[in-house]
């Protein structure tokens with residue numbers, strides 16, 4: 001009697017696609033979570049909606065159903081080929097390529113950006129997107145929970161750093177809810193969370209951006225050192241005292257307002 005055929009071991013999802021670790025592919029499978037994300041986004045027919053990393057379409061489908069039209073940015077050629085069979089380009093505009101190099105500004109001036117982001121590039125991607133804040137209405141992202149902790153951290157704690165200061169300067173941040181590993185296939189080793197980012201109006205942006213980036217990167221270059229040491233190439237201890245900043249404090253103790261004061265002092269110097 002012939003032995004029953006063994007199914008070859010395959011790490012594929014039920015869709016037949018083998019998840020690629022290098023593209024951070026953890027596909028959402030929990031319908032309740034997918035529904036909660038779409039509810040949080042609340043897409044409207046007039047929205048210019050952009051999804052980063054549509055993957056197998058877990059969010060793409062309900063977003064399209066609500067908005068009627070969707071831009072997606074995807075890097076994986078196999079997934080792009082599947083997406084192309086799904087809908088007409090009028091409904092689903094597929095931008096094949098790397099979101100880190102994508103010109104989001106080319107899509108409109110009031111973008112609603114969303115996605116279950118590839119965790120391996122989430123920090124550079126957030127910085128890249130921050131550069132397009134002027135043409136963004138809002139953003140909703142699934143991220144590693146630890147990244148959301150860093151984004152929303154207040155001064156004084158170990159999670160507070162360059163990501164917290166730069167994003168809190170440019171956006172209102174709202175940690176919406178947590179998502180457990182079993183909501184994905186394959187399950188990531190970490191907890192996840194959904195966060196909303198809304199750009200602050202221009203009237204609230206009172207720092208010279210180039211100087212702010214420089215001051216924040218320099219201050220956090222060695223987070224255990226005192227500000228007077230990290231910033232000595234830019235400011236004297238007297239400069240810091242004049243701004244009401246203790247020269248022997250550590251970068252993680254300085255609130256956003258302190259970094260803004262430093263950026264504006266630097267802008268006045270150059």
Ligand code: SAM
Pocket residue numbers: 023024025026027028029052053054055056057058059073074075076079097098099100115116117118119121
């Ligand atoms: N949205 C799907 C879901 O929720 O099931 C997939 C999310 S999966 C965590 C991340 C997606 O981003 C994958 O489809 C992956 O191929 C895509 N991706 C990874 N790196 C990318 C990049 N640099 N640019 C655009 N897409 C990328």
